Amino acid sequence: MISFPTQVDRKKRFHQAIAFWIARIISYSILLILFFILFFILKRGIGVINWEFLTAMPSDGMTKGGILPAIVGTLYLVLMSMVIAFPVGVLSGIYVNEYAKEGAIKQFVKMMTNNLAGVPSIVFGLFGMALFVNRLGFGASILAGSLTLALLALPLIIRTTEESLKAVDDTFRHASYALGAGKLRTIRKVVLPIAFPNIITGLILGIGRVSGETAPILFTVAAYFLPKLPHSVFDQAMALPYHLYVISTSGTNIQASRPIAYGTAVILILIVLGMNLLANFVRSHYSRKVKMK
Amino acid sequence: MRTKIETNNVHLHYGDFHALKGINMQIPERTVTALIGPSGCGKSSYLRLFNRMNDLIDGVRIDGKILIDNTDIYAIPQSEVDRLRRKVGMVFQKPNPFPKTIFENVAYGLRVNGLKDKKLIEGQVEKALRQAALWEEVKDKLKKSAFELSGGQQQRLCIARAMAIEPSILLMDEPASALDPISTGKIEELIYELKSNFTIIIVTHNMQQASRVSDYTGFFLLGELIEFDETKKIFRNPEKQQTENYITGRFG
Structure with missing residues (x-):
């Protein structure tokens, strides 16, 4: 030994x-x-932060009052951009992973998605201004801003959808086909429910990304100072990140605005946190529905 | 006995690989046929011809004729493939229940094929679970996840799932290879009982299992069907030397 x-x-x-x-x-x-x-x-x-801060319009050259229009604007932008980007992104992810045949086109789509994810957000802003604001004539508006933000979030959602679908074991697909189910039904009834909790992760990441971005909304929707709430998607709106940028760099009295700037930052963080919690709740709800254990 | 499945000179290629070389076989109705042979001999590929599961693999080429109930199943339009799979059920090597409830696992095939009547579905689920000898064990937890069952129970659930849509043929790809001896015994008993309603084809690595459950046995080697005959004959008095070498364990 x-x-x-x-x-x-x-x-x-x-x-x-x-x-x-x-x-x-x-x-x-x-x-x-x-x-x-x-x-x-x-x-x-x-x-x-107090009730007035949350519910009042900014006043006195944005050194006093609240940030209500910026809160509302950001909520609208996040919501609307996700309503646009989530279904489009999920459907694209499904196409790439489930339908597209291996080959040059699929590789090209995947490469472009990755490239899109790496484009600086200010470039999205310029593109959004050129296409949505000017060419399509939406003007600086919530619609134009949401579309621009949706483009920004799209690659993220496509990628997570793709990865989530790839993680679904093929034996589930085969079992479904063997029972006479077609491809669409198999995806809807077997593959998607299993992948859905992970796809929600893409949504969470998208929300986090979109709610904090300043550059894409700079030329497409954000108003410097607009003491009223938007009435339609064609209105301009204030938004928290841009408001923060404005009162910290180009306000009428930057020193006096300082506390409001930090207050705005707190609200922005809380909104992102709240949306993440909500998305997490949805995620775990669907996890429970998929009886993996 | 009526011939259920017939293959005439079937060749199968995966790209450049010649996986099946001119297979001829006639499988009678309501019998159990075992396909045996060493790994990579083509027996699983052959099994997967009957519900066209090989179609899912890129670069597969199939020549020859495969007839089920005298219909060439490779001459039917693509839209008929789903209907073929309704008629030819399959149980896989590893238990693969869906991450759904026990009830929904069995009901899935019924719903997929357009059944909506709740009463009818419930009745059919119970019938299938009874046929799979699982009903007594799960009747009080139909709403529980299928993943809570043991491996053997999961495999019987998969058998119930396949049977619920009342196919006439049941393909089993090493259905007991991932199970313990007791669960294996239950599956074998089940196969024996199901014979009266289904034509069963089972791929197995287990010689004893083949001799216990099957009426006919086909021995595959390197993509060729070396011998196909009654199981008794194959195991007692095989024609070919290769068959005898294999079943006596001299190679494989």
């Missing part, structure tokens, strides 16, 4: 412990940074 040197074991264990600790410290420090940012913003912004 060979006797293995005991030092080797000890050394192995030591190396392992070090590796774990490094990984642990790194992940904790990321959390720490996140908490620090949140704390910093909350500490400076929480003071200005």
